[in-house]
Amino acid sequence: MTHAELRSPETKAAEGAPSSLEVVTAFDDFMRAFETFKEVNDERLAEIEARLSPDALTSEKLARLDDALDRQQRVLDTLALKSRRPPLEAAGGREPAARGEHKAAFDAYVRRGEVASLKSLEGKALAAVTDAQGGYLVPEVTEREIGRRLAEVSPIRAIATVRQVTASVFRKPFATAGFASGWASETGGRAQSATPTLDELAFPAMELFAMPAATQTLLDDAAVDLDQWIAEEVETAFAEQESVAFVTGDGTTRPQGFLTPAKVANSAWEWGKIGYVATGADGAFATTSPSDRLLDLIYALRSGYRRNATFVMNRRTQAAVRKLKDADGRYLWEPPATGQGSATLIGFPVVEAEAMPDVAEDAHAIAFGDFRRGYLVVDRIGVRILRDPFTAKPYVLFYTTKRVGGGVQDFDAIKTLKFGES
Incomplete structure (x- = not known):
């Protein structure tokens, strides 16, 4: 089990939104580093013109500045993400009764392993494949927060089209030969248009999983916001896997990446x-x-x-x-x-x-x-969690899954x- 999987939910909850001064300071540091980078690179180019190769010390200095720029950019990106994240809560600050009931039942399941209320609720909703072996659906607000966080940190998801579906495969038709068209006068005859030739693209949803962990002592602490913790913990694991799949995925066990087609x-x-x-x-x-x-x-x-x-x-x-x-x-x-x-x-x-x-x-x-x-990124609606207090005692594991597909649509x-x- 990795160190990241065992991070305390209390540590995550303590992280607050950055102040505007932090963002401004980080941005100023980044701009100063870039100005220094340009000066050293200009020096390197001048050396190349003068003697066909740059001085070794200049190249080494430029490499260090490159690393510094990358670090400063990561700091800026992290601060920008934190500043865009308000506390997790339902729209309008109040939850409908059904959502509140689901959230309370889910909280009891995560903290103490109580399943009766969740089974009853999901039975009423006719939820499929949600049992003691398959896990239970997270509350809607938690699922929405996971999706929002992924959109912020998963680079391709952030710029692609994202569609939510309920089926295991999303099929998109397209015309391989288009409709016939042309010009005609107001009273002139119109030739019958040709029938288009249609084909379809299929985007199957693959299972993506993460397994954050916590101690039972921490779960017993009522001050820990478990919805927030779950969303934050699975964000990194899901984003890392998506980032690879959306670029180079094989389309068989994971989404097809945009570099995969011939x-x-x-x-x-x-x-x-x-x-x-x-x-x-x-x-x-x-x-x-x-x-x-x-x-x-x-x-x-x-x-x-x-x-x-x-x-x-x-x-x-x-x-x-x-x-x-x-x-x-x-x-x-x-x-x-x-x-x-x-x-x-x-x-x-x-x-x-x-x-x-x-x-x-x-x-x-x-x-x-x-x-x-x-x-196109395809998200099948529903994130499931299976509580596992046995495999890694004294830690409680939360096997979290969602179904995601993807592929080139144009x-x-x-x-x-x-x-x-x-």
């Missing part, structure tokens, strides 16, 4: 595949005018998608991109304008997803597209940058 040069793109633009160099940007490939990637996307497009890459790729300049000497990567904002690359937002591959030969290390239209809305010659 990839072809964008000039040969067809439905069912992801188009890419090559950098022209194996495992690197091109030596001359490296920023041109990023522009090619942007304009490989049709204008209808480009308006809401986002770059997706991991932090190591972002560190490489951070050093690039345009023909006029301006940095392509820009820091966030405020403590709550996001960095931009050539004017488009940058989302950091650690599951994206590093820059390497033939790696598709950068994705660009309208992920709201391109990628293959023309996402493009990648391949670090290869072609």
Whole structure:
């Protein structure tokens, strides 16, 4: 069992929202670090021009500044998340009677293992697969909070379309051959339109689980908000698993990632595949005018998608991109304008997803597209918890599951940058 799984709910409950001064201070520190980074990188570029290679000390200093920028960005991200999270409560501050009854019964189950009230409630609601072996549904407000937290910390979920369903598989029809259309005068004849050819995409919901733990002594403490604790504990575990699956998932035991479909040069793109633009160099940007490939990637996307497009890459790729300049000497990567904002690359937002591959030969290390239209996340309604006081005494484990699916829903809305010659 990991240290994170055994964190005290009291420790989590003690974390409060950050003050505005903390956010401003962290943002100022980040901006100062970025200005220093630019100065050192300019020095490195000047050394390359003068003698074809930078001084080793300059490169080492730049690497340290890169790490410092990443740390400052993580601090900003953490403060921004905390500032957006009010205490968990029902809308309007008061719960309907049925919800309040479910919440009280669920609280008794989590704290003391009492199941009679939950069985009665879920029997009335005809809830399926919720028993002593399958677990019990969390209250609606707790489920809603888990979903909201995942939307904040799971990078792809935050920019994709999210749909809630009750079935185990969500099927979305699409036309492989569109409806016929044309122009006609007010009194002119109209030819019969052709019947479209339809197909469908299937998005099965896979089971995702986490297993936070607490001592019975802590559970007996009435001051501990268990709903809040559960939402916070499963957030990290769920987000880490989703972040990988939505990028590289195989579509069999987990959702299909957007990098999983076959990839072809964008000039040969067809439905069912992801188009890419090559950098022209194996495992690197091109030596001359490296920023041109990023522009090619942007304009490989049709204008209808480009308006809401986002770059997706991991932090190591972002560190490489951070050093690039345009023909006029301006940095392509820009820091966030405020403590709550996001960095931009050539004017488009940058989302950091650690599951994206590093820059390497033939790696598709950068994705660009309208992920709201391109990628679909399917949440099956219902989060279940099974209380287990036996497996890891003296700790009580809470086996928490939810069903999540995902996959590309518009293959023309996402493009990648391949670090290869072609």
